[in-house]
Amino acid sequence: MSISAKAWFLYAGDGTNTGSPAELALEDFELPSLRPGEVLVEPLYGCWEGNMGHCLERDPIDVCRFRGEKRVVIGNAGVVRVLQRGDGVEGHPPGECAIVYPGTVLDPWGYPVKAFAYDAPGTIGFLSTRMIITAENLLPLPSPSRFSTMQWAAFSARYTTAWSNWRLAYGTYRLMVPHEQLPAPNVWGWGGGTTLAQLDLARRHGCNAVMLSASDERLKLIERTGVTALDRRRFGNLYYDEMRAGTDAAFRRAYQQAELAFARDVEERTHGQKVQIFVDYIGTPFFRATRKALSRDAVVTSAGWKEGMSTSFMRATECIDRHQYVHTHMASRQEARDAIAYGEEHGWMPTPDERIFSFEEVPELSRKFLAGDVGFFPLFAVNPET
Template identity: 70%
Template sequence: MSQSAKAWFLYAADAASAGQQAELVYGDLTLPDPGPRDVLVEPLYGSWEGNMGHCVQRKPIDVARFRGEERVVIGNAGVVRVLSVGDEVQGWKEGQCALILPDSALDPWGYPTKAFAYDMAGTTGFLSTRMVLPARDLVPLPEKTRHSYAQWAGFSARYTTAWSNWRLAFGTYRLMVPHERNPAPHVWGWGGGTTLAELDLARRHGCNTVMLSASDERLGLIRQSGVTALDRRRFGDLYYDELRAGTDGAYRRAYQQAEAAFVREVQEHTDKRMVQIFVDYIGTPFFRVTRRVLSREGVITTAGWKEGMATSFMRATECIERHQYIHTHMCTREEVLAAIEYGEREGWMPTIDARIHAFDEVPALSQKFLEGNVGFFPVFAVNPE
């Protein structure tokens, strides 16, 4: 028998609303009948992710139109609790809690090709009070975890992505420069929660870590994590607009001064060794200055972008400098399990925003996120414990 749920819907744009920010619309959702290998789950907490902001802004794509659906329920990060299991489901029982990694969206090597409740058609995300999923899509959380489920919601996408990205970035650097030659590389970063999670992981691997931000609240959270915080506002505007730099002399000079000030800071902080691994989740406008402060045998690593998807560089120069570029997208099931085990054991966990938003406050949370008025790990409650 079909069950119903409440959900926040995002509708495909029509001719009048194309290119405009979408609204989240509250309504009823009819769930599909669970099959013998399915589970009925309820989200406990969801985490508001950057891709959800992209969905609301309809940038770079209108997700509902891309999926060929009139309306979608987004939200691919959070914790669910199992309510019932199909007759053929093994290993799961009522009351267990889990993260979600859709098995059907994996390539032959186990890496996701599409994101659940984003560009993966037919999926219902955490902006719903109930979901029906194949049991194979669940990843178990520790049954007697010492961390809150709200923390695990903040962990679910950002920390697992950081785990996978760091493994590849650090491993690549160590193939070039072994531990005995440089036991404590300099690792810097800018971006959001995934950057902070990755720098915290780098710190735990013995690296010298620095994260930049232009927000007083976020600078405090960075310090709290044990990563060195650096106020980006000290250097001026590091946002580089290549077209404007070619036509506006005053802008070009101001940018060059800001860049030079930042380069001097990096030189002083690293004793002129520069940055060995730079975690850059911002993208195009900061790519120029990121490359300027990268050392020889350096790595620029990312699993996303905030502002700008396209970057360019001189291949010959990058070959001579032995610069490596790491690009990842989510992670494998094995990496999720390893990240969960490490996070539970070592306390590698997010400090979620002090205020957990109620389910009826989701549109307000969405707007606050787009305005930059949230911390690194904004969480909303769907069916709290």
Template identity: 55%
Template sequence: MPVSTEAWFLYGRKAGEPRTARLVRESFTLPDPGDGEVQVEPLYGSFEGNMGHALERKPIDICRQRGEERVVIGNSGVFRIVALGANVHGLREGQYGMVTGVAVPDLWGYPEKIFAYDGPGTMGLLAKRANIKQACVVPLPDQTRHTLRQWAVFSLRYVTAWSNWEAAHGMFRLLVGADELPAPHVWGWGGGTTLAELSLAARFGCRVVMLSGSAHHRETIRAHGVEPLDRAQFGSLQFDEKRFSEDREYRQQYSEAEARFLDEVKRRTDGLMTQIFIDYIGGPVYRATLKALGREGVLTTAGWMEGMVVNYLRAVECIGRHQHVHTHFARRRQCEAAVAYGEEHGWMPILEDRTYAFGEIPQLADDFLAGKTDVFPVYSINEIDEAYVPGAPRTSGSGPST
């Protein structure tokens, strides 16, 4: 039967309102799960870049895009299944799962629209209860060795990293074999997905470096087995084409910063430069990223943190045999492969202690947009005994609260 519950809602922008939205906590009545749906009790989520984009309404107002007055975002997290709709197979009540972001797949299962973002009619995990399609559920391994908080982060960032790395590494190996260069140089800048991908590259025997201007984040980077490099030491690597052409002082400052950066890349790679560069920032660093690529280099991305529009000289890229890889989340078989690999090999995020409570979601949103969160910002929705192991028999006092 329908249940009364609550969620943090994002409303479409009205005339005169600020561009950046504020989430609104409201009660609502959730119907029974429909055909092919499951009802879930969200437990933990990870605050993602696309959630920030949704709040800033950049590049789109997702409510307007979806033709809906209000939406519930949150597309990275874990939950417990509490009810099954008709024609749901292979899942059971009480089972733990993570969400997969494919709301509207293409012919081969890759996402055209993302769950709880631009996917119409989809309801995210910033709710005490939610109904979601079975196709968006990936069960967690029974008796998993890892925590629910880790899986909450894994469900989007690590799956995205898996799909992108599969394409980028596969592309490079079409050009240069493992017998020719066993340990490619792989660098990156961005956030948690970049770190996840670099930590995966390290497991593939690559020599990995991640740039960050935050001392605290560099500690996290090192803890994941990735060599951190202070981006601030090079000066401003924020390229602005208009200023570069019109402002002599800026042009000199940028050119010097770029030269210092490229000298460091050359020094650390013994002149090879990078074979794969993972760039989730975009426009402001695109010029420096391209110059840091060696011959047969691969520039790979699945995001656009600070700029979607980029320019390059096609002739230069052709002569250098540079390959540009673009991916968008993953298809289901990649989700399942990533989960299996992560469980077996311990490819998991190392998390800090801070977990934002459900009532602190607006503060988390503010902190995220201000760049004040950890690399992997985690929040809770429904309380759960941290000692509970998914898949284990439940005992009195353990498991999720109701």
């Protein structure tokens, strides 16, 4: 028996690069009948993630063509409510609320290779009024919980990713410099909600946590989280364009002045220690400034990129300085469970953006996200609680 649903579909591109993001199409469709081990759920709230923006920009891949499908439904972050269980499913009773664990294809050690509603074929994401998912990909929320389903929707992907990345980055640093030698390392970062979640974890581990932003709204939220907020605009333009720097002398001088001002501020704020762990989710254009901030025996860590995937450095210099580079992708299922438990117990929890977009407003949300006109945790309601 098929199940009727409505979804925002992303269609495959025609192979030409128009420079404009793809448009989503709202259409009715039919889900197949439940198979053994599957669960029918309804999304309550979804959180717009960076990978969704990459999908619309078809960068670095056209996910439809990659999956070999004419159209796909994206969105792998949020909270769902169980409606019906297939044969053989234990637990997950109707009415249960859960986070969707996005790791669909895992490596032998349990770390995700392909993501639900992104590059994993045949998966249908949060831009649909109904979803079918395997029971093992449901992570039940604490019941009762001190926090709202909207907070958990914002938590779902960004905070679990932050947990996994911080666990490895902090552990790597502590292999070099034990706690008794430096109890409060300096941890700085730039990026979005995952960076903020990770710096909040750093703060809770006794580190001196600083986050940079060029948005007044974001700076206020950073402060409310307990992380030191630093206005990036005070230094000038730290966005480095290698090609332009090679041809535009005025740009090159302005960038060098901005980088120097930033490096001086790092020295002053850290009393000469500089930064021991730098959380950099932006990528290529800020990588020069990231490296300028590093101390010896330091870690650069990331689980994604916002603006540029490729970085380069002198291997000999990095070896001498003992700089470690940590790269992770999402989280293992156990790490996600641990993150949920820690969040509930310790109040490590996001503050969603004030505006919650309706399901009909999803295209507007997508445009605002790509324009950088949203906060750290932009949510959309699919089947909101009454």
